[in-house]
Amino acid sequence: MSEEGKIIKINIEEEMKTAYIDYSMSVIVSRALPDVRDGLKPVHRRILYDMSNELNLYSDKPHRKSARIVGDVLGKFHPHGDSSVYDAMVRMAQEWSMRYPLVDGQGNFGSVDGDSPAAMRYTEARMKKIADEVMADIEKDTVDFTLNFDDTIPEPTVLPTKIPLLLVNGTSGIAVGMATNMPPHNLSEVVDATCAYIDNPEIEVADLLKYVKAPDFPTGGIIYGYEGVREAFETGRGRVVIRAKSEIEHTHSGRECIVITEIPYMVNKAEMIKKIADLINEKKIEGISYINDESDRSGMRIVVILKQDAVASVVLNTLYKYTQLQSVFPVNNIALVDGRPVMLNLRDLIHHFVRHRHDVVVRRTRYDLAQAEKRAHILQGLLIALDHIDEIISIIRGSDTPDIAKASLMERFGLSEAQASAIIEMRLRALTGLERHKIQDEYDALCKMIEYYNEVLASEPLQMKIIKDELLEMKEKYGDERKTEVVFSAEEFNPEDFYADDEMVITISHMGYIKRTPLAEYRTQNRGGVGVKGSATRDEDFIEHIYVTTMHNTMLFFTEKGRCYWLKVYAIPEGTRASKGRAIQNVIQIEPDDKVRAYINVRRLDDKEYVDNNYIVMCTKEGVIKKTKLEAYSRPRQNGVNAITIKEGDELIDAALTSGHAEILIAAREGKAIRFPENTVRAIGRTGAGVKGISIEEGDEVIGMVCVEPENKKDILVLSENGYGKRTDLDDYRITNRGGKGVKTIQITEKTGKLISIQAVDDENDLMIINRSGITIRTAVTDIRLAGRATQGVKVINLRNGDQIASVMAVPKSEEPEEAPAAETTENQGEGAASAPETAQE
Template identity: 55%
Template sequence: MSESEGEKLIPINIEDEMKSSYIDYSMSVIVSRALPDVRDGLKPVHRRVLYGMYQLGIISNSSYKKSARIVGEVLGKYHPHGDVSVYDTMVRMAQKWTIRYPLVDGQGNFGSLDADPPAAMRYTEVRMKKISEEMLLDIKKETVDMQLNFDDSLKEPKVLPTRIPNLIINGTSGIAVGMATNIPPHNLKETINAICAYIDNDNNLSIEQIIKYIKAPDFPTGGIIYGYDGVKKAFHTGRGRIVLRAKVHLEDLQGRQCIIVDEIPYQVNKSDMIAKTVLLMKEGKMEGIYQIRDESDRNGLRIVYILKQNVNTNIILNKLFQYTPLQTYFNVNNIALVNGKPVQLNIKNLIQYFVDHRHDVIIRRTKYELKKCKYRVHILMGFLKILDHLNIMIQLIKGAHNHNDACNKLIKKFEISEDQSKSILDMRLQNLTSLERNKLKKEYEKLIKKIDILKNILIKYSVRTQIIKEELLDIKNKYQDIRRTKIDYYGNKVNIEDLIEDEQVVLTISHAGYIKRTSLSEYKRQGRGGIGNRGATARESDFFKHLLIATNHQYLLLFTEKGKCFWLRVYEIPEGSKISKGRAIQNIIHLQHDDKVNAYILTRDLSNKNYIKGHYVMMVTQKGIIKKTSLENYSRPRKHGINAIIIRKEDSLLEAILTKGDSHVFIALKSGRIIRFSEKKVRSTGRTSYGVIGINFTKDMVIGMICVESKEKGYLLVVSEKGFGKRSNIKDYRITNRGGKGIKTIHITKKTGSLISIKHVTDQDDLMIIKKSGIMIRISISDIRVMGRATQGVRLINLKENDAIADVAKVYKPIMGFR
């Protein structure tokens, strides 16, 4: 039709139209589909399903009815958005692993924890749960507003007059436009106790006080809430991240250790979780698991992780928590509709709005009952008025032409209302007996008293709160159950240390600055005089200079020849086999190109104040300068390292040792001389000092230092460049003052070569020796002869021509023997 024929065209900016239309759409989704009402905790589709079942009379004590029948009822009368949405909603309301307190009683296949789909609606049957009837109780007493349905042919409730705090105990989740909600479920008993305390405290209960009643969310699948910070944040702000873990225990099955999963976190798909774990096993990330079996049945969930022999169960368990859905997160986001608008709510707000709703329901119910009572009193007053004039009433009725005439005559004669007159005419003759007359009088008296009670309810707020409390306590007595989800208040995030076994490893650092760690189990003990096993193949003109026995969780403090200190956790050092070359240290720490690592210290936890204050770092340079500094000065790791000692020109840091403050210091020279003095002769200074003279010499060089506690026993082991070594009693070395020239500890000849290492050892220790060619050997200290100070010792390892010993290290027993 053209404009000339009456059509009117209105130009509209497309941007404005899109904006307006999108806002209308988003508000429709927010209000009418995705978000729950704060009062009854239901979205429109949930509310319509329950109301449709109520209208059909499919309550808890009725027979089951086909799901298709309810879906058709709801679809045709209230929710014209597709049968799938209605049926899926009804299914979720019946799944005990999805909703904490199911509102629908289902019969048939309603899916599973493996996310198996439910049977078609023509096969399943449903009826209301008893608890859902509590949500519709009193709905016929004008307790809630009604609205027209989609075609204005019927009315449906805007909200249900629920007696249960459904939004708190069952929670909900939904995605709207530009916002989402994810409210966790809580235990009914705890929730009602908190609401009653809120009422008793004149609606002024703090969130901290509420937490004493509602400990945390309570999920239908149980599990463990790991850590409490997320729960507290969610209670206070309405937003928070809750860590959920599976509930497990250990069993021995057919000689193998097994991890048994009894409960999994909320909303975790069991079959997907198992499939992901199997994939991790194939990728080599779960090497300790031998087999997985799903032994779940109708009696409960049971997943069995069968472990391989000789694996650390805790390590495997922590890896499962880290890499599989055995540990998940529930992101709390309490958004609900308050007066039709989405609002972020904390736990106190949820309780407050529910209590306010119950007040409103009780007021409306009381007004309805009061109106009914007043009407009945009015009718009874008419009865009582004419009962004393029965003969006159009968004569008037007999003389009337019809019903309306009789009604008018009674109104005129006895001055009663039309309703009273009609009720008199409808009265049975049996009510005219004296017995029935007494019943009417008693009923009248009872109603008068009830009216007074109802008026008192409307007038007094405290009376209404008492009714709310009594009704809630009745709900608690009917439906309370024990908490399913346990709380681990002190749980924290999984630390990487929990995923790495604290096993003993060998650390090697080459002359060119390559480092690696290798499991100590790769090295076998040999007898004295053996030729050794092939270690790493050294690069041309490179050889291994440092060898250290450590455990994965220790800290490694690296000291460079220029006096800087760097930090590494042992597990951060790249792992390699015996024959691998390792990785350049400068690629791991921020080392200057003209600097190299010369010393190392192993420590335990640097956050332990007693530990760091009770230990010192003792350092010595090649020129014999010694320095003592508190370990506390090295307890705050920095990425680019720190200065540990000021190094003079033509000097370099050689050794650093951890002490407890009461040790005896032994400093050895290349020429075979050694000095012993008390650590107390060295004053503790700060990191930026030079140090003091430890041993006095000319044309010589310090090759090592050891620190032995004053009461500690054992032997002094010395090893020469050509593979000779021996043990001597510590008592053979007299205590002198710091700064002396020392005494002979080994007879140095061309055959023995220069002194290269000194160690403090016991009979229980082993010795690791590494050649410049890369060959390693491990021997027992007890196999090395105890000899006098001035002897040259015995041959410890056979050396080929042009080969020499690069370094030696002591294998400590037990593992935690490291200082």
């Protein structure tokens, strides 16, 4: 056998190991992973280089067929399948795939529904304006070049991008034994963070988080929870939870619907809708009537119509759990650093980009300096020639050949060959005075530029200033607002930090609708005013409870069955003064046949001294009273707790927070009231039944309870259902033993109607009264004069068409001016008759 045909035996195990390592390194370095400097994989880099330097498809040039671009890239730089190049170019043109697209596509480039783009022979493309910045200065020897696959054309190993592409656009790729998945970020935030790094190279990741809040996805959505984001920024790995952006709206028929306007990144909208529809049909998701995609050119809109009794928040959370309305973006920041795959955190990514830009700026400055010196050298020769033009002409005319003329000029004036050649090729028009000045001005300008370039090359701080200025210019040109919101999950933040501690009015209707409304929305009227519409209710519904609190308070809700529930005020749905509110069963998990009868407003359930030295006093319709330490209610439970054991036929009507030393008044519907000290009631456990507070006749019932602290001088205000009311000094009610029948608190007649409310008030209170038709009036307590305990009082509100008062609440005095008074009333109210003008306002 000849020497050339000799067979060499090798170990197959070693050969496979070597071949596989070579293959895997080729995939890692030349296909799947981006370079940390320009953030691009080879295919994207080759597409942009070919579009710019080979086909001249900058943003100000006409579009060209995609097939031409793909063919050129395949033939010159990327000898793989045409689909690999076209798919990569299409993705660079899709606004839902890239945060800042680099290709300007014309034609069908696919859709967020997963539709395929048109064939490359139909579509056209050119570079986006931002891609011009990626290619800027590539002709100035700013990056290294290598020969292409067949050693015929040079191609760049990296692009001299002014934009930190790896951070702003992210990337994803699967190599051999490793993968990368990097989210996009907001350009303005990344530039600010990079500038902060330039100012302080020792800056920590925690400080960079002040600038780069979180990833910013092109499809918007909501990042839910921040721990995964922080972990990704600090370590290079983390889980970012993304939720669709949704709103709760109402259809024309009044049914609630969930409207989705933004979906998580890389989610196929059509497949997501199909998945939701399948879950509805399989009964895995309850409460949805149907789902409809109403997206158009103006934006995305997916409408989920709910069933009549469905709770929107519950359905939405179910959708988050079972569908891609909530998805996870696993961050894995692996990129090539000096040809090696490395896991990088936020600071590393910024560091390597700045290092690359520093290298580009230095190389560009050297190139510009060399070009300027070369040109200045020529101009210097031309100026010498113009100063000795007659002698120059004589030498040239006396020479037999241009080479002899060049040699003579070089010898006579000490010129270089380049200068001598420029003089010989100089046109006669350069001899004019104007041209002489132009050459001199250009030479002077070049001398200044050469001086500046030398300063830049000698000063690293100046080089960094140039990088920073160019970054700020990119921010000015291409920076925009965030598309993705960041919402902290319940475990990560204190919700109170996001709400001002404003005063709110909480209203609860007879049929159980609750809302909060800013107190400032209610106006003050004179006593006797007809009022303003306070709430939109159904014909058979009316406002039954109205309470005043602030946004940061915790509200304890007590129901007529004796249950207690907890809720922060900011968690109560907000509504306007005229809105109906939300069914309370959708806000707190009370039983369908139960109703809220009282609330207690507390701030510090975690303060042991506070909860141990304050008490909850409760009163039932049958006159039972109970006292329990606040500490028993200091541990909120989602499903509530038993607050008092209610006997059959009885129900809780009121509850109050006391110090343990208050005076308690209990009033009955037939006009009797009893006063006794709180310390005569022993504190018992949360599940106890209580003791007798007042004895009432059969057919009578307790309508309210008042607890007055000794340091707070209060008057007792009572109001009857037909609108008659009065203030009485607390001392007019003698102290008796608990469990007695009480004394008369108002003269009950057919005209006054039964007693409806008892309140403790002073001159700093206003009275808010709501009648059964939903009309609200706010009047100053000072308009209601003091009267004796046994009188019937003055008319506080005019009622129409047999209407009656439904609820009364003493609120802090309003600082707003009163409404203009209307005509005076002439009706005589009897003892304590009205003497102030009355207002009629709808």
